Amino acid sequence: MTTHDPLARLIGELQRLPGIGPKTATRLAHHLLKAKEEAARGLAEAIVEVKRTLTHCTTCNSITAVDPCATCTDPQRDRSRICVVEEPFNIQAIERTGEFHGLYHALGGTLSPQRGVGPDQLAIDGLIERLEGVEEVILATNPNVEGEATALFLARVLRPRGVKVSRLAFGLPIGGDIEYIDEVTLARSLSGRRSL
């Protein structure tokens, strides 16, 4: 196969994106083929622009146009608390709550022996280097197997360094009904109960 097939190339590139299988890649490629040239060009340019203008903050690993990022340099933020998340985009979710005023640290993934991701592939050393003056590290990794394993690993690494380590509480969804909550969530809500 030496002939260059632009459509096959586009399908191949799309398929490398997370959550995109061969069928979706093919559908998206044909959609782009039918779309107006400006629309396709707009998408291509947006991709090139984020790669050209955005980078990772060398302190917290978030996505930023300036390094260090605006959060890391904001004098109003509480520097005694660091909230650890898996991916930079998780920071926005915590920020939207308006409940956290400390600093962040994005790991860039989770530990996963199956996928060959060990501690060296995550921004863990960078987190340890930031502990001076920090009283609490809040582990906000996802409540799934890999997120839990990562949180447990971090807790083991961080506690001997004299910092308080906490984990997000896993609770019942607001407006939920105990009757219909799965037992894992209900068990976690019980063990994470608080006094009133």
Ligand SMILES: [Zn+2]
């Ligand atoms: Zn930063």
